Amino acid sequence: MTQRGHMRRWGWRLLLGMFGVLAACGNPGGDGCGGIEDLVSCVDVTSVQPNVNGTITSNVDAFQAEGCDTDPGTVDPEPFTDHAVEMTFSNSTFPTASESQAVAIRSLTISYSVSSCPVAATCPPLADISQGVTLVIDAEGTASETFPLVLLQTKAEYRRLGGSEGPPASYNAHYTFTAQTENFADTFTVEADVAFTIGNFDVCQ
Numbered sequence: 001m002t003q004r005g006h007m008r009r010w011g012w013r014l015l016l017g018m019f020g021v022l023a024a025c026g027n028p029g030g031d032g033c034g035g036i037e038d039l040v041s042c043v044d045v046t047s048v049q050p051n052v053n054g055t056i057t058s059n060v061d062a063f064q065a066e067g068c069d070t071d072p073g074t075v076d077p078e079p080f081t082d083h084a085v086e087m088t089f090s091n092s093t094f095p096t097a098s099e100s101q102a103v104a105i106r107s108l109t110i111s112y113s114v115s116s117c118p119v120a121a122t123c124p125p126l127a128d129i130s131q132g133v134t135l136v137i138d139a140e141g142t143a144s145e146t147f148p149l150v151l152l153q154t155k156a157e158y159r160r161l162g163g164s165e166g167p168p169a170s171y172n173a174h175y176t177f178t179a180q181t182e183n184f185a186d187t188f189t190v191e192a193d194v195a196f197t198i199g200n201f202d203v204c205q
Contacts (some may be wrong), residue, residue: 025109025120033094034103034181034188040094041103043137043179045192047088050149052203053079058194063165068204078204085173085194086147091137102182105135105190108147109176112154115195116170122159123169126154135194149173149194158198165200172196 031044031143050058065078093100110129117123129148137143163169176192 010184011100011183017195024123025135025202032177032179032188032190034186035094035097036181036183036185038098039101039181039183041100041139041181042094042140043094043103043105043190044090044092045087045175046142047139048180048192048194049086050083050084050194050196051168053081053090058196059168059205060198062150062158062163062195063157063200064199065204078202080152082148082152083147083150083155083196085148086144087192088142088144088174089135089137089190090142092140093140095157100139103137104180105133105137105145105177106180106181107178110148110178111174111176113172113174114169115172118164118167120125121164121167121169122162123171124158124163126171128155139182149196150198155189155198160184163198168201170195170197 031042033040033042035041049056052061060083061078061080063158064080067074067076068076089105091100091103107133112126112128114123114125129151131148133145133147135143135145173196175192175194178187179190180187
């Protein structure tokens with residue numbers, strides 16, 4: 001990596017600490033309820049935690065550096081993988097029902113929107129992502145699962161559409177989960193939002 005490129009990425013590393021404060025909090029969504037008669041469950045996303053390579057952060061690096069040092073004779077590319085988010089769900093009884101039942105999460109759709117685009121930056125729209133899910137939340141229980149936040153294919157899309165390296169752009173990922181009660185009597189949705197910034201961040205170790 002050139003000295004100029006290394007300094008540029010170090011600039012975004014300084015910002016990483018600033019934006020990363022939001023990562024541990026995230027933005028849990030509203031609950032969804034389903035069931036029949038006096039057997040009704042309400043599922044809520046109680047926490048979201050964006051992370052990559054074991055590091056909690058909502059800063060998504062969309063540009064991989066060829067080397068993590070200034071030595072042109074070494075091959076040490078920057079770690080580059082999907083950015084994930086861990087979510088925790090709770091399953092409780094609807095206030096007027098007598099009990100809840102187990103609920104299975106069957107699928108999810110992620111829709112992206114631009115929250116804030118810096119002046120002179122390019123912040124392209126990003127395509128939705130859909131996938132199946134296999135997660136069961138017991139009655140009156142909780143369960144955690146890791147889902148995609150920004151896949152490698154979405155990072156590639158951001159670059160292909162001219163997304164800026166910096167200053168970082170702010171996006172929101174809106175999650176819509178399709179849930180089904182244990183006795184298959186009812187299907188409903190659960191939603192959550194995760195805020196993130198995307199650009200050229202230094203994640204060299």
